[in-house]
Amino acid sequence: MFSRTFASNVGNKQQNIRSISTSMQTKFYEGQSVERYMDGAASGRTEELSLLLKGGVNIDMKNEKGWTALMFAARNGQIPTIKLLMENGCDVNLMNATGQTAVDIATFWNHKEAADLITKQLKDSRVEDNKQFVNYFGHSTLDRAAEKRKNTKWLKNTMENENTTFICFHGNSALVVPNTDTSLPKSVKFCLYHVQYSNIAKHLNTDPLVIFLGHEYNNEEKAWFAVDISSISKSVYTSWDKDLELLAAYPGGMMLRKEDASLLAQARALFAWHERYQFCATCGSPTVVEECGYKRRCQDKECKSQKGVHNTSYPRVDPVVIMLVESQDGKSCLLGRQKRFPHGMWSCLAGFVEPGETIEDACRREVFEESGIKVGYVEYHSCQPWPNPSQLMIGCLGRATSSKIQVDYEELEDAQWFSRETILQMLARQHKEKLFVPPEQAIAHTLIKHWVKMTNANL
Numbered sequence: 466m467f468s469r470t471f472a473s474n475v476g477n478k479q480q481n482i483r484s485i486s487t488s489m490q491t492k493f494y495e496g497q498s499v500e501r502y503m504d505g506a507a508s509g510r511t512e513e514l515s516l517l518l519k520g521g522v523n524i525d526m527k528n529e530k531g532w533t534a535l536m537f538a539a540r541n542g543q544i545p546t547i548k549l550l551m552e553n554g555c556d557v558n559l560m561n562a563t564g565q566t567a568v569d570i571a572t573f574w575n576h577k578e579a580a581d582l583i584t585k586q587l588k589d590s591r592v593e594d595n596k597q598f599v600n601y602f603g604h605s606t607l608d609r610a611a612e613k614r615k616n617t618k619w620l621k622n623t624m625e626n627e628n629t630t631f632i633c634f635h636g637n638s639a640l641v642v643p644n645t646d647t648s649l650p651k652s653v654k655f656c657l658y659h660v661q662y663s664n665i666a667k668h669l670n671t672d673p674l675v676i677f678l679g680h681e682y683n684n685e686e687k688a689w690f691a692v693d694i695s696s697i698s699k700s701v702y703t704s705w706d707k708d709l710e711l712l713a714a715y716p717g718g719m720m721l722r723k724e725d726a727s728l729l730a731q732a733r734a735l736f737a738w739h740e741r742y743q744f745c746a747t748c749g750s751p752t753v754v755e756e757c758g759y760k761r762r763c764q765d766k767e768c769k770s771q772k773g774v775h776n777t778s779y780p781r782v783d784p785v786v787i788m789l790v791e792s793q794d795g796k797s798c799l800l801g802r803q804k805r806f807p808h809g810m811w812s813c814l815a816g817f818v819e820p821g822e823t824i825e826d827a828c829r830r831e832v833f834e835e836s837g838i839k840v841g842y843v844e845y846h847s848c849q850p851w852p853n854p855s856q857l858m859i860g861c862l863g864r865a866t867s868s869k870i871q872v873d874y875e876e877l878e879d880a881q882w883f884s885r886e887t888i889l890q891m892l893a894r895q896h897k898e899k900l901f902v903p904p905e906q907a908i909a910h911t912l913i914k915h916w917v918k919m920t921n922a923n924l
């Protein structure tokens with residue numbers, strides 16, 4: 466069986482590899498440690514690998530040809546080693562110098578079990594990828610499984626399955642119970658109420674609006690739906706649980722666990738769309754729901770919307786840019802106040818992207834319109850679904866090329882430059898005039914915090 470020779474060859478190092486002693490936790494020569502580590506993975510010596518990992522070896526280190534320990538384990542189909550590396554959080558997405566991932570290598574060498582094991586982790590890592598910045602409302606844990614939306618038989622069976630969870634909406638408000646889990650952050654005041662379809666079916670309209678949200682990754686049995694319960698009165702739902710209440714999307718949506726917030730973002734945006742698109746935008750005829758909540762079709766067979774792809778038939782998302790603009794000298798950032806903001810709150814400038822516009826140009830235009838500041842370089846930071854009702858906030862960082870502010874008082878109450886020191890006081894709620902920035906659930910908060918750190922790192 467292939468083992469250390471291959472590992473050594475790939476590393477272009479022919480030196481003999483001494484067997485690993487129990488003194489592994491002591492520091493050793495870096496080059497040697499790479500070989501020992503790779504060889505241990507290739508040969509499936511899990512105990513030695515555990516020691517090396519405990520001793521602080523970089524789990525994802527690469528040899529000269531870009532091979533990681535996971536790739537060597539995959540090359541030889543070393544299942545326990547693959548499990549050990551994945552349990553310890555190795556990156557399953559890495560590629561070697563010739564562009565192969567561990568899955569490619571396992572597949573090429575016919576180790577199906579190894580390939581399947583790593584593929585499963587690949588899918589899971591899409592959900593739990595801590596390297597990508599994810600904002601509140603963006604922590605989705607579901608596979609949306611769009612192919613199931615037209616599968617009426619599967620949908621019907623799954624809706625009735627006892628492993629399936631329904632969350633309930635009454636207009637824009639979600640049905641929630643107070644949070645009692647003290648291990649969650651203090652900001653988590655409510656939890657989405659979970660119910661099975663059989664428990665509520667008799668109280669619903671004959672044809673309630675049901676939206677398929679998705680199922681858990683690699684588990685079709687654990688499906689999630691959202692249902693419109695506006696036909697159900699308060700006396701009925703409080704008989705299920707006396708603590709049940711309806712939580713308005715804003716600001717209620719900010720008081721949930723991050724996984725619940727993501728479900729709310731998806732469901733609430735879709736319910737809001739259904740509410741607004743009862744009639745065809747093209748001809749005014751009534752529309753009917755299809756694809757378990759993901760389409761509305763015009764009832765007039767002759768309507769233009771029935772031919773070709775028409776975005777009027779599909780759920781709407783409005784892109785909005787939101788940007789942290791840094792001054793020319795890098796020492797201040799630009800924040801504004803809308804009239805509707807709570808007293809003392811300042812936030813990043815934001816605005817809807819217009820048709821035919823790039824994200825960068827939308828940032829430059831909105832900042833110039835609202836504050837008179839010119840922006841040059843713009844880069845993307847992260848984004849946030851914003852279900853009020855259905856924006857996608859595209860968070861960017863921009864560099865100003867001018868400094869004199871000229872506020873557009875139609876859109877803003879004020880705009881000002883803030884120093885790093887002032888921002889730190891606002892973030893800590895220690896500003897002498899009680900100025901503050903939006904809460905951490907808002908992407909504006911993320912961008913402001915990022916800028917503070919960025920400036921700090923540059924000092």
Ligand SMILES: NC(=O)C1=CN([C@@H]2O[C@H](COP(=O)(O)OP(=O)(O)OC[C@H]3O[C@@H](n4cnc5c(N)ncnc54)[C@H](O)[C@@H]3O)[C@@H](O)[C@H]2O)C=CC1
Nearest residue numbers: 783785787812815816817851853856858876907908909910
């Ligand atoms: N998550 C966060 O941290 C923040 C979220 N936001 C969201 O971003 C959205 C846009 O920011 P604004 O500064 O208000 O945008 P904006 O600066 O483009 O001005 C809003 C105005 O643009 C017009 N408009 C153009 N396209 C529109 C569309 N598709 N829908 C509604 N109005 C449209 C309306 O007249 C509206 O009053 C806000 O509605 C707010 O919900 C805004 C700031 C922070």
Ligand SMILES: [Mg+2]
Nearest residue numbers: 816831835876
């Ligand atoms: Mg604007």
Ligand SMILES: [Mg+2]
Nearest residue numbers: 814815816876
């Ligand atoms: Mg604006």
Ligand SMILES: [Mg+2]
Nearest residue numbers: 815816817831
């Ligand atoms: Mg605008």
Ligand SMILES: [Zn+2]
Nearest residue numbers: 745748763768
């Ligand atoms: Zn129509």
